Amino acid sequence: MQIIIIFKELSYKINGVCFKVHRELGRFCREKQYADKLEELLQEVKIDYLREVEISNLTVSPKGNKADFIIDNKIILEVKAKKFITKEDYYQMLRYLKSANLHLGLIVNFRNTYLKPKRIVNEEYN
Numbered sequence: 001m002q003i004i005i006i007f008k009e010l011s012y013k014i015n016g017v018c019f020k021v022h023r024e025l026g027r028f029c030r031e032k033q034y035a036d037k038l039e040e041l042l043q044e045v046k047i048d049y050l051r052e053v054e055i056s057n058l059t060v061s062p063k064g065n066k067a068d069f070i071i072d073n074k075i076i077l078e079v080k081a082k083k084f085i086t087k088e089d090y091y092q093m094l095r096y097l098k099s100a101n102l103h104l105g106l107i108v109n110f111r112n113t114y115l116k117p118k119r120i121v122n123e124e125y126n
Contacts, residue, residue, distance in 0.1 A: 006104045017041045022115045031081045048072045076105040097122035
């Protein structure tokens with residue numbers, strides 16, 4: 001059985017940016033501070049992204065569910081700053097992936113001592 005890693009190179013770059021943010025800001029900032037720094041570094045490494053995107057139709061909107069980042073129109077990146085990732089966070093990501101018809105989501109909890117991005121795969125992706 002062969003294991004295929006979805007968007008391997010892009011995921012690697014995103015994880016590198018997240019680790020850099022974690023090293024620079026530490027683990028006790030707010031989600032918005034992490035997202036602002038992520039945005040700055042994504043621009044530096046020239047990765048295309050959309051920030052705070054209305055997930056139902058991928059247009060920026062002041063209401064509804066918003067994904068923190070959609071990277072290169074391929075990966076949803078959710079930024080968290082809490083004690084631990086819950087089932088609700090996982091299910092939220094699955095809803096976002098299905099609504100946006102994207103294959104991969106990353107949940108990154110910056111509150112952890114050691115950063116461990118969680119990969120969520122949309123099995124219903126077509």
